[in-house]
Amino acid sequence: MHRDPGLSVRLKLTLSYAGFLMVAGILLLAVVWVFLLRYVPDNDVILGPSGWIPNRGDLERAFVPKVVWMLGFLLLFGLAGGWILAGRMLAPLARITDATRVAAGGSLSHRIQLPGSRDEFRELADAFDAMLARLEAHVAEQQRFAANASHELRTPLAITKAVLDVARNDPDRDTSALIDRLQAVNTRAIDLTEALLLVSRAEQGSFARERVDLSLLAEEATETLLPLAEKHGVTIETSGDITPTVGSSALLLQLTMNLVHNAIVHNAHGYGTVWVKTHVRPTTVVLTVENTGEFLSPELVSTLTEPFQRGTQRIHSDHAGVGLGLAIVKTITEAHDGTLTLTPRAAGGLHISVELPQTPSAGIRTARA
Ligand SMILES: Nc1ncnc2c1ncn2[C@@H]1O[C@H](COP(=O)(O)OP(=O)(O)OP(=O)(O)O)[C@@H](O)[C@H]1O
Numbered sequence: 001m002h003r004d005p006g007l008s009v010r011l012k013l014t015l016s017y018a019g020f021l022m023v024a025g026i027l028l029l030a031v032v033w034v035f036l037l038r039y040v041p042d043n044d045v046i047l048g049p050s051g052w053i054p055n056r057g058d059l060e061r062a063f064v065p066k067v068v069w070m071l072g073f074l075l076l077f078g079l080a081g082g083w084i085l086a087g088r089m090l091a092p093l094a095r096i097t098d099a100t101r102v103a104a105g106g107s108l109s110h111r112i113q114l115p116g117s118r119d120e121f122r123e124l125a126d127a128f129d130a131m132l133a134r135l136e137a138h139v140a141e142q143q144r145f146a147a148n149a150s151h152e153l154r155t156p157l158a159i160t161k162a163v164l165d166v167a168r169n170d171p172d173r174d175t176s177a178l179i180d181r182l183q184a185v186n187t188r189a190i191d192l193t194e195a196l197l198l199v200s201r202a203e204q205g206s207f208a209r210e211r212v213d214l215s216l217l218a219e220e221a222t223e224t225l226l227p228l229a230e231k232h233g234v235t236i237e238t239s240g241d242i243t244p245t246v247g248s249s250a251l252l253l254q255l256t257m258n259l260v261h262n263a264i265v266h267n268a269h270g271y272g273t274v275w276v277k278t279h280v281r282p283t284t285v286v287l288t289v290e291n292t293g294e295f296l297s298p299e300l301v302s303t304l305t306e307p308f309q310r311g312t313q314r315i316h317s318d319h320a321g322v323g324l325g326l327a328i329v330k331t332i333t334e335a336h337d338g339t340l341t342l343t344p345r346a347a348g349g350l351h352i353s354v355e356l357p358q359t360p361s362a363g364i365r366t367a368r369a
Protein backbone atom coordinates (compact mmCIF):
# COMPACT_ATOMS: atom_id res chain seq x y z
CA MET A 1 0.00 0.00 0.00
CA HIS A 2 1.31 3.46 -0.86
CA ARG A 3 1.50 5.95 1.99
CA ASP A 4 2.67 9.57 2.05
CA PRO A 5 5.66 10.16 4.32
CA GLY A 6 4.68 11.43 7.80
CA LEU A 7 6.11 12.23 11.22
CA SER A 8 7.57 9.26 13.06
CA VAL A 9 5.81 8.05 16.19
CA ARG A 10 8.99 8.79 18.15
CA LEU A 11 8.90 12.42 17.04
CA LYS A 12 5.17 12.71 17.76
CA LEU A 13 5.64 11.26 21.25
CA THR A 14 8.60 13.61 21.87
CA LEU A 15 6.56 16.64 20.81
CA SER A 16 3.66 15.63 23.04
CA TYR A 17 5.95 15.07 26.05
CA ALA A 18 7.55 18.46 25.54
CA GLY A 19 4.16 20.07 24.89
CA PHE A 20 2.67 18.71 28.11
CA LEU A 21 5.71 19.76 30.10
CA MET A 22 5.43 23.31 28.72
CA VAL A 23 1.70 23.55 29.47
CA ALA A 24 2.26 22.26 33.02
CA GLY A 25 5.15 24.69 33.51
CA ILE A 26 3.13 27.67 32.21
CA LEU A 27 0.17 26.79 34.44
CA LEU A 28 2.43 26.52 37.47
CA LEU A 29 4.09 29.86 36.75
CA ALA A 30 0.69 31.48 36.16
CA VAL A 31 -0.45 30.31 39.61
CA VAL A 32 2.75 31.69 41.17
CA TRP A 33 2.26 35.02 39.35
CA VAL A 34 -1.34 35.41 40.49
CA PHE A 35 -0.32 34.48 44.03
CA LEU A 36 2.54 37.03 44.06
CA LEU A 37 0.36 39.81 42.65
CA ARG A 38 -1.91 39.67 45.70
CA TYR A 39 0.98 40.93 47.85
CA VAL A 40 2.23 43.59 45.48
CA PRO A 41 0.53 47.00 45.07
CA ASP A 42 -0.21 48.30 41.58
CA ASN A 43 1.56 51.68 42.16
CA ASP A 44 4.51 52.92 44.18
CA VAL A 45 3.95 53.02 47.90
CA ILE A 46 6.32 55.23 49.86
CA LEU A 47 6.55 54.19 53.49
CA GLY A 48 9.02 56.84 54.59
CA PRO A 49 12.59 57.91 53.89
CA SER A 50 13.97 54.41 54.09
CA GLY A 51 10.90 52.28 53.43
CA TRP A 52 10.06 51.01 49.96
CA ILE A 53 7.75 48.24 48.70
CA PRO A 54 8.32 46.84 45.21
CA ASN A 55 5.42 47.46 42.87
CA ARG A 56 4.06 45.48 39.95
CA GLY A 57 6.52 46.89 37.44
CA ASP A 58 9.48 45.87 39.64
CA LEU A 59 8.10 42.38 39.96
CA GLU A 60 7.65 42.05 36.19
CA ARG A 61 11.22 43.16 35.55
CA ALA A 62 12.56 40.65 38.08
CA PHE A 63 10.26 37.71 37.24
CA VAL A 64 9.74 37.68 33.46
CA PRO A 65 13.35 37.07 32.32
CA LYS A 66 13.64 34.15 34.75
CA VAL A 67 10.34 32.78 33.51
CA VAL A 68 11.58 32.93 29.93
CA TRP A 69 14.79 31.12 30.92
CA MET A 70 12.80 28.58 32.86
CA LEU A 71 10.42 27.87 29.97
CA GLY A 72 13.31 27.60 27.54
CA PHE A 73 14.98 25.08 29.80
CA LEU A 74 11.71 23.13 30.21
CA LEU A 75 11.32 22.99 26.42
CA LEU A 76 14.84 21.62 25.90
CA PHE A 77 14.44 19.20 28.79
CA GLY A 78 11.08 17.99 27.45
CA LEU A 79 12.41 17.49 23.92
CA ALA A 80 15.58 15.66 24.97
CA GLY A 81 13.87 13.58 27.68
CA GLY A 82 10.93 12.79 25.43
CA TRP A 83 13.22 11.73 22.59
CA ILE A 84 15.17 9.35 24.83
CA LEU A 85 12.09 7.96 26.61
CA ALA A 86 10.13 7.45 23.38
CA GLY A 87 13.14 5.72 21.83
CA ARG A 88 13.35 3.30 24.73
CA MET A 89 9.60 2.63 24.72
CA LEU A 90 9.48 2.01 20.99
CA ALA A 91 12.59 -0.18 20.72
CA PRO A 92 10.59 -3.48 20.79
CA LEU A 93 8.50 -2.20 17.90
CA ALA A 94 11.60 -2.03 15.70
CA ARG A 95 12.33 -5.69 16.51
CA ILE A 96 8.77 -6.69 15.69
CA THR A 97 8.90 -4.76 12.41
CA ASP A 98 12.20 -6.43 11.47
CA ALA A 99 10.72 -9.85 12.19
CA THR A 100 7.68 -9.02 10.07
CA ARG A 101 9.92 -8.02 7.17
CA VAL A 102 11.90 -11.26 7.50
CA ALA A 103 8.65 -13.27 7.49
CA ALA A 104 7.33 -11.31 4.52
CA GLY A 105 10.56 -12.17 2.74
CA GLY A 106 9.60 -15.84 2.99
CA SER A 107 11.60 -17.03 6.00
CA LEU A 108 9.10 -18.33 8.56
CA SER A 109 11.64 -19.84 10.96
CA HIS A 110 12.66 -16.48 12.50
CA ARG A 111 11.11 -15.65 15.91
CA ILE A 112 11.05 -12.31 17.76
CA GLN A 113 11.47 -13.80 21.27
CA LEU A 114 11.21 -10.43 23.00
CA PRO A 115 12.77 -10.68 26.49
CA GLY A 116 11.23 -9.07 29.57
CA SER A 117 8.04 -9.35 31.60
CA ARG A 118 4.59 -9.09 30.08
CA ASP A 119 3.28 -5.85 28.58
CA GLU A 120 1.45 -4.83 25.41
CA PHE A 121 4.54 -5.13 23.19
CA ARG A 122 5.51 -8.54 24.62
CA GLU A 123 1.96 -9.75 24.06
CA LEU A 124 2.05 -8.57 20.46
CA ALA A 125 5.44 -10.23 19.92
CA ASP A 126 4.27 -13.51 21.49
CA ALA A 127 1.10 -13.52 19.40
CA PHE A 128 3.21 -12.88 16.33
CA ASP A 129 5.60 -15.71 17.22
CA ALA A 130 2.65 -18.06 17.72
CA MET A 131 1.26 -17.05 14.33
CA LEU A 132 4.62 -17.70 12.68
CA ALA A 133 4.85 -21.13 14.30
CA ARG A 134 1.39 -22.06 13.02
CA LEU A 135 2.14 -20.75 9.55
CA GLU A 136 5.42 -22.64 9.43
CA ALA A 137 3.75 -25.90 10.47
CA HIS A 138 1.00 -25.33 7.92
CA VAL A 139 3.42 -24.66 5.10
CA ALA A 140 5.48 -27.74 6.02
CA GLU A 141 2.29 -29.83 5.99
CA GLN A 142 1.34 -28.47 2.57
CA GLN A 143 4.79 -29.25 1.22
CA ARG A 144 4.64 -32.82 2.54
CA PHE A 145 1.19 -33.14 1.04
CA ALA A 146 2.33 -31.90 -2.37
CA ALA A 147 5.40 -34.17 -2.30
CA ASN A 148 3.31 -37.21 -1.34
CA ALA A 149 0.60 -36.42 -3.86
CA SER A 150 3.06 -36.13 -6.72
CA HIS A 151 4.79 -39.32 -5.63
CA GLU A 152 1.48 -41.18 -5.50
CA LEU A 153 0.41 -39.79 -8.87
CA ARG A 154 3.72 -40.77 -10.44
CA THR A 155 3.38 -44.38 -9.32
CA PRO A 156 0.46 -45.33 -11.62
CA LEU A 157 2.15 -43.51 -14.51
CA ALA A 158 5.39 -45.42 -13.92
CA ILE A 159 3.51 -48.74 -13.74
CA THR A 160 1.65 -47.90 -16.97
CA LYS A 161 4.95 -47.12 -18.68
CA ALA A 162 6.46 -50.42 -17.53
CA VAL A 163 3.42 -52.38 -18.73
CA LEU A 164 3.50 -50.62 -22.12
CA ASP A 165 7.24 -51.29 -22.48
CA VAL A 166 6.66 -54.97 -21.82
CA ALA A 167 3.85 -55.04 -24.41
CA ARG A 168 6.02 -53.39 -27.07
CA ASN A 169 9.04 -55.62 -26.51
CA ASP A 170 7.01 -58.78 -26.47
CA PRO A 171 4.21 -58.48 -29.09
CA ASP A 172 3.20 -62.14 -28.81
CA ARG A 173 2.23 -61.76 -25.18
CA ASP A 174 -1.39 -62.16 -24.05
CA THR A 175 -2.74 -58.60 -24.20
CA SER A 176 -5.90 -59.17 -22.14
CA ALA A 177 -3.88 -59.55 -18.92
CA LEU A 178 -2.02 -56.36 -19.79
CA ILE A 179 -5.28 -54.52 -20.42
CA ASP A 180 -6.69 -55.68 -17.07
CA ARG A 181 -3.58 -54.47 -15.31
CA LEU A 182 -3.68 -51.11 -17.10
CA GLN A 183 -7.33 -50.73 -16.24
CA ALA A 184 -6.71 -51.41 -12.56
CA VAL A 185 -3.84 -48.94 -12.44
CA ASN A 186 -5.89 -46.34 -14.29
CA THR A 187 -8.86 -46.73 -11.93
CA ARG A 188 -6.57 -46.26 -8.97
CA ALA A 189 -5.12 -43.07 -10.48
CA ILE A 190 -8.63 -41.71 -11.09
CA ASP A 191 -9.67 -42.55 -7.50
CA LEU A 192 -6.59 -40.80 -6.18
CA THR A 193 -7.19 -37.69 -8.25
CA GLU A 194 -10.84 -37.56 -7.21
CA ALA A 195 -9.87 -37.91 -3.56
CA LEU A 196 -7.41 -35.03 -3.93
CA LEU A 197 -10.07 -32.87 -5.57
CA LEU A 198 -12.47 -33.70 -2.74
CA VAL A 199 -9.91 -32.65 -0.12
CA SER A 200 -9.36 -29.30 -1.80
CA ARG A 201 -13.10 -28.68 -2.26
CA ALA A 202 -13.80 -29.42 1.39
CA GLU A 203 -10.80 -27.33 2.50
CA GLN A 204 -12.09 -24.29 0.63
CA GLY A 205 -15.44 -24.75 2.38
CA SER A 206 -17.17 -23.84 -0.88
CA PHE A 207 -20.20 -26.07 -0.66
CA ALA A 208 -23.93 -25.53 -0.18
CA ARG A 209 -25.25 -26.15 3.33
CA GLU A 210 -28.56 -27.79 4.07
CA ARG A 211 -30.20 -29.62 6.93
CA VAL A 212 -28.90 -33.17 7.17
CA ASP A 213 -29.72 -36.11 9.42
CA LEU A 214 -26.56 -38.11 10.10
CA SER A 215 -28.52 -41.25 10.97
CA LEU A 216 -29.99 -41.35 7.45
CA LEU A 217 -26.52 -40.95 5.95
CA ALA A 218 -25.23 -43.76 8.18
CA GLU A 219 -28.06 -45.99 6.96
CA GLU A 220 -27.33 -45.14 3.34
CA ALA A 221 -23.58 -45.77 3.70
CA THR A 222 -24.14 -49.07 5.47
CA GLU A 223 -26.57 -50.27 2.81
CA THR A 224 -24.18 -49.36 0.00
CA LEU A 225 -21.25 -51.09 1.66
CA LEU A 226 -23.14 -54.21 2.79
CA PRO A 227 -21.90 -56.34 -0.16
CA LEU A 228 -18.30 -55.39 0.68
CA ALA A 229 -18.88 -56.32 4.32
CA GLU A 230 -20.27 -59.69 3.26
CA LYS A 231 -17.26 -60.26 1.05
CA HIS A 232 -14.95 -59.60 4.02
CA GLY A 233 -17.11 -61.65 6.40
CA VAL A 234 -17.78 -58.61 8.59
CA THR A 235 -21.07 -57.94 10.42
CA ILE A 236 -22.41 -54.37 10.60
CA GLU A 237 -24.67 -53.29 13.45
CA THR A 238 -26.37 -49.89 13.22
CA SER A 239 -28.39 -47.99 15.78
CA GLY A 240 -29.17 -44.38 16.38
CA ASP A 241 -31.32 -41.35 17.05
CA ILE A 242 -32.28 -38.63 14.63
CA THR A 243 -29.18 -36.43 14.52
CA PRO A 244 -29.91 -33.08 12.90
CA THR A 245 -27.05 -30.93 11.70
CA VAL A 246 -26.31 -28.51 8.87
CA GLY A 247 -23.84 -29.16 6.07
CA SER A 248 -23.29 -30.69 2.68
CA SER A 249 -25.11 -34.00 2.53
CA ALA A 250 -22.81 -35.19 -0.29
CA LEU A 251 -19.65 -34.49 1.73
CA LEU A 252 -21.08 -35.90 4.96
CA LEU A 253 -22.14 -39.03 3.08
CA GLN A 254 -18.59 -39.32 1.75
CA LEU A 255 -17.29 -38.96 5.32
CA THR A 256 -19.60 -41.72 6.57
CA MET A 257 -18.73 -43.97 3.64
CA ASN A 258 -14.99 -43.55 4.27
CA LEU A 259 -15.39 -44.42 7.95
CA VAL A 260 -17.57 -47.47 7.35
CA HIS A 261 -15.36 -48.57 4.44
CA ASN A 262 -12.28 -48.39 6.69
CA ALA A 263 -14.07 -50.22 9.47
CA ILE A 264 -14.79 -53.07 7.05
CA VAL A 265 -11.49 -53.39 5.19
CA HIS A 266 -9.18 -52.77 8.17
CA ASN A 267 -11.10 -55.29 10.28
CA ALA A 268 -10.46 -58.88 11.30
CA HIS A 269 -11.21 -60.88 8.18
CA GLY A 270 -14.00 -63.42 8.44
CA TYR A 271 -15.23 -62.68 11.94
CA GLY A 272 -15.11 -58.89 12.46
CA THR A 273 -17.86 -56.57 13.64
CA VAL A 274 -18.62 -52.92 12.91
CA TRP A 275 -20.88 -50.74 15.06
CA VAL A 276 -22.28 -47.58 13.46
CA LYS A 277 -24.13 -45.35 15.93
CA THR A 278 -25.56 -41.85 16.01
CA HIS A 279 -26.64 -39.98 19.09
CA VAL A 280 -27.54 -36.50 20.27
CA ARG A 281 -25.73 -34.48 22.94
CA PRO A 282 -26.98 -31.17 24.41
CA THR A 283 -25.48 -28.97 21.68
CA THR A 284 -23.92 -31.47 19.28
CA VAL A 285 -24.66 -34.60 17.30
CA VAL A 286 -22.24 -37.52 17.21
CA LEU A 287 -21.57 -40.26 14.69
CA THR A 288 -19.43 -43.11 15.98
CA VAL A 289 -17.96 -45.94 13.94
CA GLU A 290 -16.28 -48.69 15.91
CA ASN A 291 -14.71 -51.89 14.69
CA THR A 292 -12.83 -54.94 15.87
CA GLY A 293 -9.44 -55.81 14.44
CA GLU A 294 -5.72 -55.68 15.11
CA PHE A 295 -4.43 -53.80 18.15
CA LEU A 296 -3.26 -50.26 17.27
CA SER A 297 -0.92 -48.20 19.44
CA PRO A 298 -2.03 -44.63 20.39
CA GLU A 299 1.11 -43.23 18.68
CA LEU A 300 0.20 -44.87 15.40
CA VAL A 301 -3.45 -43.80 15.69
CA SER A 302 -2.48 -40.16 16.17
CA THR A 303 -0.80 -40.14 12.72
CA LEU A 304 -3.56 -41.86 10.74
CA THR A 305 -5.41 -38.68 9.74
CA GLU A 306 -2.34 -37.30 7.93
CA PRO A 307 -2.67 -37.59 4.15
CA PHE A 308 -1.06 -40.70 2.63
CA GLN A 309 -0.54 -42.25 6.04
CA ARG A 310 -1.31 -45.94 6.09
CA GLY A 311 -1.31 -47.82 9.35
CA THR A 312 0.46 -50.91 8.11
CA GLN A 313 3.44 -50.95 5.74
CA ARG A 314 2.74 -49.99 2.16
CA ILE A 315 1.34 -53.05 0.47
CA HIS A 316 0.77 -52.66 -3.23
CA SER A 317 -1.91 -55.27 -3.42
CA ASP A 318 -5.26 -54.52 -5.00
CA HIS A 319 -6.73 -53.75 -1.57
CA ALA A 320 -4.09 -51.20 -0.65
CA GLY A 321 -5.73 -47.81 -0.24
CA VAL A 322 -4.01 -44.55 -1.03
CA GLY A 323 -4.19 -43.38 2.58
CA LEU A 324 -6.47 -40.39 1.96
CA GLY A 325 -9.69 -41.75 3.49
CA LEU A 326 -9.15 -40.40 7.01
CA ALA A 327 -7.53 -37.18 5.75
CA ILE A 328 -10.75 -36.54 3.81
CA VAL A 329 -12.84 -37.34 6.92
CA LYS A 330 -10.78 -34.86 8.93
CA THR A 331 -11.04 -32.11 6.31
CA ILE A 332 -14.80 -32.56 5.93
CA THR A 333 -15.28 -32.58 9.73
CA GLU A 334 -13.29 -29.38 10.15
CA ALA A 335 -15.11 -27.71 7.26
CA HIS A 336 -18.33 -28.42 9.23
CA ASP A 337 -16.87 -26.96 12.47
CA GLY A 338 -16.77 -30.39 14.02
CA THR A 339 -14.21 -32.51 15.87
CA LEU A 340 -12.84 -35.88 14.88
CA THR A 341 -11.58 -38.24 17.61
CA LEU A 342 -9.73 -41.50 17.01
CA THR A 343 -9.27 -43.89 19.93
CA PRO A 344 -7.71 -47.34 19.76
CA ARG A 345 -9.92 -50.02 21.32
CA ALA A 346 -8.35 -52.04 24.13
CA ALA A 347 -9.52 -55.25 22.50
CA GLY A 348 -8.10 -54.22 19.11
CA GLY A 349 -9.59 -52.11 16.33
CA LEU A 350 -10.56 -48.48 16.34
CA HIS A 351 -13.27 -46.21 17.75
CA ILE A 352 -13.88 -43.07 15.70
CA SER A 353 -16.28 -40.29 16.59
CA VAL A 354 -17.32 -37.27 14.56
CA GLU A 355 -19.01 -34.55 16.60
CA LEU A 356 -20.87 -31.81 14.71
CA PRO A 357 -22.91 -28.81 15.86
CA GLN A 358 -26.58 -29.60 16.36
CA THR A 359 -29.49 -27.78 14.74
CA PRO A 360 -33.17 -27.98 15.71
CA SER A 361 -34.74 -30.99 14.01
CA ALA A 362 -37.65 -29.20 12.30
CA GLY A 363 -37.75 -29.71 8.56
CA ILE A 364 -35.04 -32.36 8.30
CA ARG A 365 -37.20 -34.98 6.72
CA THR A 366 -38.46 -32.56 4.08
CA ALA A 367 -34.95 -31.30 3.31
CA ARG A 368 -33.75 -34.84 2.70
CA ALA A 369 -36.83 -35.79 0.66
N1 LIG B 1 -11.45 -48.46 11.21
C1 LIG B 1 -10.14 -48.74 11.19
N2 LIG B 1 -9.63 -49.78 11.90
C2 LIG B 1 -8.32 -50.03 11.89
N3 LIG B 1 -7.40 -49.34 11.21
C3 LIG B 1 -7.84 -48.29 10.49
C4 LIG B 1 -9.23 -47.93 10.45
N4 LIG B 1 -9.35 -46.86 9.67
C5 LIG B 1 -8.13 -46.55 9.22
N5 LIG B 1 -7.22 -47.41 9.70
C6 LIG B 1 -5.77 -47.36 9.45
O1 LIG B 1 -5.48 -46.04 9.07
C7 LIG B 1 -4.85 -46.00 7.78
C8 LIG B 1 -5.28 -44.78 7.03
O2 LIG B 1 -6.64 -44.86 6.68
P1 LIG B 1 -7.16 -44.10 5.42
O3 LIG B 1 -8.61 -44.35 5.27
O4 LIG B 1 -6.70 -42.70 5.52
O5 LIG B 1 -6.35 -44.78 4.24
P2 LIG B 1 -6.58 -46.16 3.57
O6 LIG B 1 -7.84 -46.77 4.06
O7 LIG B 1 -5.32 -46.94 3.74
O8 LIG B 1 -6.68 -45.74 2.04
P3 LIG B 1 -7.94 -45.00 1.33
O9 LIG B 1 -7.40 -43.70 0.88
O10 LIG B 1 -8.28 -45.87 0.19
O11 LIG B 1 -9.02 -44.88 2.33
C9 LIG B 1 -5.25 -47.30 7.12
O12 LIG B 1 -4.27 -47.70 6.21
C10 LIG B 1 -5.37 -48.26 8.30
O13 LIG B 1 -4.11 -48.82 8.62
Ligand SMILES: [Mg+2]
Pocket residue numbers: 258261262321324325326
Ligand atom coordinates in the same frame (compact mmCIF):
# COMPACT_ATOMS: atom_id res chain seq x y z
MG1 LIG C 1 -9.64 -45.79 3.96
